[in-house]
Amino acid sequence: MLQLVEQPDPVPGEGQVVIDVEVADTLWLETAVRSGAGQDYWPMRPPYVPGNGVAGRVMRLGAGVDSGLNGRRVVAHTGNEGGYADRAVVAADALSSVPDGLDLTVAAALLHDGPTALALFDITKVSPGDAVVVIGASGGLGVLLVQLGRACGARVVAVARGAKLDRVRELGPDAVIDSEHPDWLAQARATLPAAGADVVLDNVGGGLGEASFALVAPAGRFSGHGTPSGRFAQVDQTTADRHGIVVTGIEAVQMSEDDLKRYTERALRAAVAGTLAPVIGQTFTLDQAGSAHAAIESRAVFGKTLLIARI
Numbered sequence: 308m309l310q311l312v313e314q315p316d317p318v319p320g321e322g323q324v325v326i327d328v329e330v331a332d333t334l335w336l337e338t339a340v341r342s343g344a345g346q347d348y349w350p351m352r353p354p355y356v357p358g359n360g361v362a363g364r365v366m367r368l369g370a371g372v373d374s375g376l377n378g379r380r381v382v383a384h385t386g387n388e389g390g391y392a393d394r395a396v397v398a399a400d401a402l403s404s405v406p407d408g409l410d411l412t413v414a415a416a417l418l419h420d421g422p423t424a425l426a427l428f429d430i431t432k433v434s435p436g437d438a439v440v441v442i443g444a445s446g447g448l449g450v451l452l453v454q455l456g457r458a459c460g461a462r463v464v465a466v467a468r469g470a471k472l473d474r475v476r477e478l479g480p481d482a483v484i485d486s487e488h489p490d491w492l493a494q495a496r497a498t499l500p501a502a503g504a505d506v507v508l509d510n511v512g513g514g515l516g517e518a519s520f521a522l523v524a525p526a527g528r529f530s531g532h533g534t535p536s537g538r539f540a541q542v543d544q545t546t547a548d549r550h551g552i553v554v555t556g557i558e559a560v561q562m563s564e565d566d567l568k569r570y571t572e573r574a575l576r577a578a579v580a581g582t583l584a585p586v587i588g589q590t591f592t593l594d595q596a597g598s599a600h601a602a603i604e605s606r607a608v609f610g611k612t613l614l615i616a617r618i
């Protein structure tokens with residue numbers, strides 16, 4: 308259950324700031340954690356304020372914080388909680404300035420998906436001309452992976468389903484495959500070079516992710532970082548080794564704070580340059596956070612889902 312409650316305004320501690328939040332990011336993961344899943348990794352117990360990141364303006368400074376930050380437009384990761392709020396407290400060191408002219412909504416949409424997408428391309432060493440398959444291309448992350456693939460001159464095969472296929476097509480991939488078609492794997496293979504895909508990026512996991520491993524060419528790369536289907540793809544390491552395929556998973560995109568900040572700033576620059584343009588499929592107000600989670604869980608969303616705190 309998600310409820311809007313009033314709390315006293317937070318007071319920043321030493322080295323911290325309070326952000327006047329305009330937009331809060333949401334993640335599929337937050338719906339899983341809210342349902343009580345993954346307590347070993349995310350041991351939050353209700354009542355707590357969900358949300359991992361916000362965009363807004365710095366409105367209060369704690370002791371020792373550079374006064375030049377006052378009023379600055381910023382994005383920040385809030386840790387595992389605290390983002391679904393109109394005031395968020397974060398360490399001043401964790402702030403990334405939003406470039407002039409870049410909308411705070413776009414910055415919020417990139418806060419998680421942007422760094423992850425850029426890191427995945429680095430990890431799997433995507434190069435111009437590579438054939439890249441994106442499983443779950445309709446999600447927040449999937450949309451950006453398709454865009455990055457196109458921007459770097461890769462051949463992009465986007466896998467999604469149902470009514471979302473037309474919207475994925477608008478992103479301009481070289482091929483779009485319906486994962487609900489019984490022959491989707493053969494159809495995907497037919498769009499690839501004879502050896503297969505250089506890179507498969509699996510945002511979904513489960514049986515779909517596992518089946519997609521068969522598309523990877525010898526000496527290719529497979530990233531199984533997705534779980535919306537209920538579990539990560541389980542890939543047979545012996546088979547991967549035999550074909551010289553490098554398999555990475557969620558651990559590869561769990562970044563240090565420094566790396567996260569570096570990639571966040573890279574993602575904001577990529578947005579200014581037009582390489583990354585998140586598709587904000589739907590927004591909700593803070594008091595509709597429960598509806599936002601319900602929409603994500605029922606797979607009714609496209610691209611990024613955000614909460615607007617300023618209404």
Ligand SMILES: NC(=O)c1ccc[n+]([C@@H]2O[C@H](COP(=O)([O-])OP(=O)(O)OC[C@H]3O[C@@H](n4cnc5c(N)ncnc54)[C@H](OP(=O)(O)O)[C@@H]3O)[C@@H](O)[C@H]2O)c1
Pocket residue numbers: 334335336419420421423442443444445446447448449467468471510511515532533534535536537557560603606607608610611
């Ligand atoms: N976003 C990040 O920064 C980040 C970082 C690390 C790891 N990840 C992981 O990457 C995955 C994708 O993240 P995201 O932010 O892109 O999530 P998202 O926006 O919610 O997208 C989820 C994708 O999975 C599909 N999907 C949802 N439920 C499904 C189900 N039950 N069976 C099969 N497919 C399903 C969706 O397609 P349909 O709607 O058509 O079903 C959509 O394409 C998640 O597992 C997330 O934890 C994300």
